[in-house]
Amino acid sequence: MVRLPGWRGLETLKSPDVTLDGQPSGVGPDRAVAMIEVSGLRKSLRTGAATVEILRGIDFSVARGEFVAIMGASGSGKSTLLGLLAGLDNPTSGSVALNGMRISDLAEDRLALVRGKTIGFVFQSYQLIPTLTALENVLLPYELNDDRGGWRAGVERARTLLESVGLRERMDHYPVQLSGGEQQRVALARAFLLRPPIVLADEPTGNLDSANGAHVLELLLRLNREESTTLVLVTHDPALAAHAGRRITLSDGRVVSDETQGAALRQVSSSRSETRLGE
Ligand SMILES: Nc1ncnc2c1ncn2[C@@H]1O[C@H](COP(=O)(O)OP(=O)(O)OP(=O)(O)O)[C@@H](O)[C@H]1O
Numbered sequence: 001m002v003r004l005p006g007w008r009g010l011e012t013l014k015s016p017d018v019t020l021d022g023q024p025s026g027v028g029p030d031r032a033v034a035m036i037e038v039s040g041l042r043k044s045l046r047t048g049a050a051t052v053e054i055l056r057g058i059d060f061s062v063a064r065g066e067f068v069a070i071m072g073a074s075g076s077g078k079s080t081l082l083g084l085l086a087g088l089d090n091p092t093s094g095s096v097a098l099n100g101m102r103i104s105d106l107a108e109d110r111l112a113l114v115r116g117k118t119i120g121f122v123f124q125s126y127q128l129i130p131t132l133t134a135l136e137n138v139l140l141p142y143e144l145n146d147d148r149g150g151w152r153a154g155v156e157r158a159r160t161l162l163e164s165v166g167l168r169e170r171m172d173h174y175p176v177q178l179s180g181g182e183q184q185r186v187a188l189a190r191a192f193l194l195r196p197p198i199v200l201a202d203e204p205t206g207n208l209d210s211a212n213g214a215h216v217l218e219l220l221l222r223l224n225r226e227e228s229t230t231l232v233l234v235t236h237d238p239a240l241a242a243h244a245g246r247r248i249t250l251s252d253g254r255v256v257s258d259e260t261q262g263a264a265l266r267q268v269s270s271s272r273s274e275t276r277l278g279e
């Protein structure tokens with residue numbers, strides 16, 4: 001794999017048989033646990049007199065520790081689907097359950113709490129806070145989480161994640177001082193900060209050159225394997241999709257293929273640490 005100047009990559013993390021924080025890692029996606037269950041999901045929007053059907057009945061479930069790539073042409077509904085999975089938007093009908101909990105049944109404040117603890121989200125447009133540095137942006141979920149652990153452990157993990165995406169020299173830069181690809185990597189580091197069981201990412205390598213794309217892929221695979229993070233990524237990137245255990249392809253708001261690939265048999269951790277930062 002190509003190494004960029006200044007890229008300390010994953011050597012900064014511990015040895016392969018421990019997680020980012022030195023927890024022992026295990027093996028195997030846990031098919032007995034559905035982390036995401038999507039059932040009869042529809043989304044339509046009224047624009048003037050017309051109703052646009054964006055999602056036309058989607059059903060699938062994602063096991064704990066799975067790595068799923070969502071693919072499909074521009075406008076096929078990928079970002080809309082991802083937003084519904086995260087509870088950032090409401091379906092017209094159908095439901096999404098995260099770790100057995102139907103998010104459509106939750107009141108807004110409870111939903112925000114569940115979302116904060118369960119999901120790391122990487123927006124297609126990054127959504128970094130312009131007045132915060134890269135490090136502060138990565139620490140944002142930590143600031144917003146009420147039962148967080150020690151601050152020093154949080155900062156240490158944020159630094160480790162930023163180093164692992166090649167941004168050791170950019171931690172104190174503001175978003176405006178970062179390139180698009182650098183902002184994308186900050187957004188990715190942020191999504192993983194609290195070790196959420198699920199990470200949803202919209203085109204996480206969309207703005208990266210092949211070398212940086214490869215580093216991000218390496219990080220994703222490693223977190224998937226070592227922390228059993230369930231990954232659902234929207235991507236057009238064939239290199240990224242090739243490593244996903246499963247590819248779900250949308251066309252015009254419907255699932256037109258759902259393929260499990262050989263790579264699905266890749267071992268992933270089954271003993272994700274329940275330890276929170278600082279514990
Ligand atoms: N607020 C909205 N009002 C009307 N139509 C919308 C709205 N949001 C999305 N759409 C339409 O829904 C369809 C799906 O949009 P979505 O953003 O989910 O596509 P996508 O698969 O993520 O595309 P891309 O690969 O370009 O990001 C598109 O045709 C889009 O124009």
Ligand SMILES: [Mg+2]
Nearest residue numbers: 078079124202
């Ligand atoms: Mg999109």
